[in-house]
Amino acid sequence: MGQGSIDISFERLGNTGFSFAEEIVRENMAVYYQQHELGFNRQQFRQFLSEYESYILKTGNNEIGIICLSFEADVAYIRDIQLLPEYQSKGIGSWVIKQFETTLLRRNYRALRLRVFASNPAYQLYQRLGFAEKRNDGATIGMEKILSAPRDQ
Template sequence: MAFHLRAATDEDRVFARKLTREAMSRYYLQYGLLWSDDGFDVAWAGRENWLICNDDTVMGFISLSRDSRALYIRELHMLESCRKHGAGSWVLEQMALKAQAQGLLRLTVFKTNPARRLYQRLGLSIVGEEDCFWRMERECPRVPEA
């Protein structure tokens, strides 16, 4: 498979919003949270957004932010039909490489989301909790320049 990331444009926002709403709706319902299209759109505008592709097929998207200490995965969603093909693992490894500039890769995940197991397999550890979320992180040591 030829996975790659393509920078998302504002035209991709509707796809990403719909995918996120569909992927997260059961967790929002389970925990009594309210979905906001406007909230998603505001967050989208302030983040680094990428489409996850296999050749010309869009499989999902990832949304990132960063500070001086960490790269944060804010959203990572795959189309249902594109799950279990290795793209999620590939994306997480790419993000670990990207996080070397900061030193940490961080994310939060709903406590009942089975994706937590994938994150743990790929080196993210639970470092805390907030209400219905686990906070997870992975150290991504800076590579010394040769």
């Protein structure tokens, strides 16, 4: 799989990926955790990763990001998506989400949901990708993208 001139692969997260996943989330999310006075609990994070369908994003042998998904009935949830700073703003996040949208459609999911901090610039990315705001509590925004029209229409 690839995006532009970067060849990207997805590798199911195993025991060796926990440290990378923890590091990227802690670094990328530090400003938001500080803004909202949230702490980082390593044990809870590892539990979270093991409960969800989690992948390491790689280019060659280099780990460049993570994506974690969960599923409920016919709805999939992006629980986390992170890229190393040097891979951000290159279209990679959009490409990764679109790849998973295609897979989810084949698996008969009708919608993809996520939650983003209101101050996170990724909010604009999700809007461009077709996600609509469903909930806003001031700190976080719940968003949804319908992957296919309901069969009853």
